[in-house]
Amino acid sequence: MRPRHLPTLFAGLLAASSAAAQQPVSASTPPGSFVGTTEPMAAHAVYFVMTDRFVNGDPSNDHREQGLPDHGTWGGPVPGAPPGKEDFVGYLGGDFRGLLDNAGYIRDMGFGAVWLTPIVEQPDEAFSGGTPAAWAKMFTDGGKSGYHGYWSTNFYEIDEHLPSDGLDFRALTAGLRARGLKTVLDVVANHGSPSFSAPTQRDAFGKLFNEAGELVADHQNLPPRRLKPSTNPLHAFFRTEPDIVELSNFDETNPAVIDYLVGSSLKWLGQGADALRLDTIKHMPLPFWKTYADRLRAEHPGLFMFGEAFTYEPDVLGAFTQPENGEISVLDFPLQKAMGEVFGKRDAGYEAIVPALFLDGGPYANPYVLMTFYDNHDMPRLDADDAGFINANNLLFTVRGIPVVYQGSEVGFMRGTAEHAGNRNYFGQARVDAASSNPIHAALKRIATLRANTPALQRGLQVNVEFQGDRAAFYRVLEQDGVAQTALVLLNKGDRAARFRIDELAQPGRWREALGGGTRVLAAGEAFEAEVPANGVQVHLFEQPITAPALRAAVEAAVRP
16 A cells, blocks of 8 residues: 655655765765764764753752842742743752752663753842843843853852752763763853843842952943943943843953853863853854864864854854854754644644755755754743654654753653743653653653664764655665664654655665564565554664665765765
8 A cells, every 4th residue: 555645756765865964063074984974972862951940959059048038039930920820030949969860860861961051150139120021921031030040140150059069060070971971061152141221230240250259340230332341441341232131242352251251161171061052152253153162172172062043044053063163063943943843733744854954955064963953941842742742752863963852841841831931940850750651751762762872873874765744764874984874764743554665765685673673684676665653763774885776876975075
């Protein structure tokens, strides 16, 4: 029986076989190799933790009295919540101890790295300026604390809500490493804390201190256009143009600013951070990132970094990945948008994914090292049912790129909610302990563990076979340094079983079903046929070099000279 949504296969195969892979961001591809990237970080799917909202492992560092009576930093519901709903503007207690205590939970799901929000010092009061925080409204910071870590007043000091006795950042990274996890540290380079619009300047808002605790910059609660950097040394760190709400806007042309930011990043790298995530990267010009990246890599060769430029314009994103701009990977927002359409309430067909992959060229230096995701802390979580999350993860962990999953998405936590409407709600130990009984978690663990053990899914070239309706089929091919492995991925997001038949691009030989355990030997000229259950995935592995002429030609066409 011919499956639903199946196009004329050969025409689709020929079109897809022109897919091209660019050179890796941080290493060159040896001649004759079939490899999407040689970047070591590609082996590790990333679990993203908003530390304060993950698990409170040490109540002694909660500082629940901080900022009281009028500007407390603990708890505080977002005003305007509908009945039965809640979100909070203050700290909720998550810390290094809660993260390390649950490193086994993260590793057991199949992740190889943890990205945690910034760890640096935040103001000791809630912000009294800005637009008052309101239900489901972004960029409303009045009454909010720096629980998220993005409002630093000292980039060289750990915020007191995070460490415990004997567990500073160095001990955390060592503990994560001992449990099989790399550390990705979130850093900010374009701004500090909210810096103006308060009735009066309070606490350290708008101020910046160095490693010795000395004041090096102060916005003095003045709007940007009233700053006088040419005559007031305390204003020299800042630009005089407004940027993101009331946040300070660092002047990247000031050598002292560059030294300050580079120095702080080097400090945390020296304490065990393995990679960096760069916040709001598009708010700083490209020459800054080239200088920043070069200076960090001079002391940490091969350092992997990826930036957050919240835009769906590939050309804007791609510029950061180019060698002349620092060779910095980026979060893949175009693919995120496509995944929301395909796996969310719209239920679009798999064909919506293909344009976002950029396998046949495009603005990215290498699409295989883009950080792929379907939701995060700055946007509404994926609005899908359990099957939608399961199907999203089946694609995320098999398609090109490095997967990132935001805490809680492994169980569909707060699905569909935006910031100030539940997106950043506290996850907690009870939910961690109950996760293993959740069907989304079980399916994610299955496919993430497979990726962790399958080099072709981490680094292989991608050749598309079919992306249409509820069905997707593609190869990931890796032949490099004596390793030969091809994965054939079959995805079905429909509500009934789908039968796949691959004719012209079939590879004869012994294939092993990686998730099911069965094997088959395909004869020369024989089609590859398989039935994939509803909301299911199959990955078939071939552990020898590709020999079928049509398939080998398609893979060769996927290599950019």
